[in-house]
Amino acid sequence: MTEQGVLVLVGAEALQLKDRLEASGYTALVWGAGDRAIASxxxxxxxxxxxxxxxxxxxxxxxxxxxxxILLGVTEDSIASRELCFSSGADDFWLSTSAPSDLLQRLRLHLSLQKRREEHCSVVVVGDLQLETASGLVRRGTRPIGLTERESS
Structure with a gap:
């Protein structure tokens, strides 16, 4: 099986999918509140x-x-659940009561979209500092750095 990449799992339901995700070629890492130094x-x-x-x-x-x-698990497919998911900052939802194949399909879609965005976005890297020129996002390691409007223009 080829390595698909690293996925961060948060919570019991996500952790229950670990074996299925690893069988699909992903490396699954468990994350808890406050964890910043997860690495594989x-x-x-x-x-x-x-x-x-x-x-x-x-x-x-x-x-x-x-x-x-970020895909957030929901227990029911309702307008309220979807609104809660998207208003939280998640990119999509997955039904925790559905088969893992639905989650894998959604995950592959988002990873494909992410890859296309990255191909169109140039990143300037100096040491551990990264600047995404299209979006103006700046990171030092995994920590985002907020810029003022003037600094980002």
């Missing part, structure tokens, strides 16, 4: 899967992962 042989995570009930973690993950995909 130096590879950076490419997405996060967040269990239902772990909604408060989405904001911290967004700060850490930047624009990388």
């Amino acid at each position: 042989d130096g590879q950076q995570p490419m997405a996060a899967l967040v269990s239902p009930g772990q909604l408060p973690q989405v904001g911290e993950l967004r700060q850490w992962l930047g624009a990388l995909p």
